[in-house]
Amino acid sequence: MDEVLNLTLRAAVHDRLDYLDTLVGKADELSKSRLADTVITQLTSAWRELLAAHEPDEHGRCPACSAPRLFGRSRCTVWRTAHSCLIADTAGRSRSGRHHFRRRGQTP
Template structure:
């Protein structure tokens, strides 16, 4: 994908997300109801497609995040972010989890709770 196409794609996606945010925060009741009828299914389909790409392989590794030299265990960052935003009460990241936590002397293992 060339740089111009990547930039155009990025801009289009960000603008769509901004539009949906505006509609949710400033739209009237009928607009928000219409949004729920159309966009929730599209967003859940998108999440499912993304999570399917990051489903663990037979070695419990994420095939998308793993490289030839550096395999990534499941759950990868995509699954962790999905959990934070879809399951966690406030959508905030788990304190002390992730690869940058080690630099601060915290555990680097994120534990996903059962729902």
């Protein structure tokens, strides 16, 4: 049952992202403006919540990505992805569409 629920949730999220990509690419300016008014707030809230769950502990380890038995710091993929998507991606590359990392042979 958990597997079915997980697959359903993942499909719904991917479908919503695909829908937003379509709107950004094909919608008129008024629709894009309305979309920005709502979706940007939702996305920034989602990023903040996700990053809070991956905030490093006093030893610099991500509690979600670091196994307690490992010594040293484990690089948190969530923070690397956030930096890549929000900060470092200034070269104008298109980063839209389902599984864009995998299609390009990249990892998040």
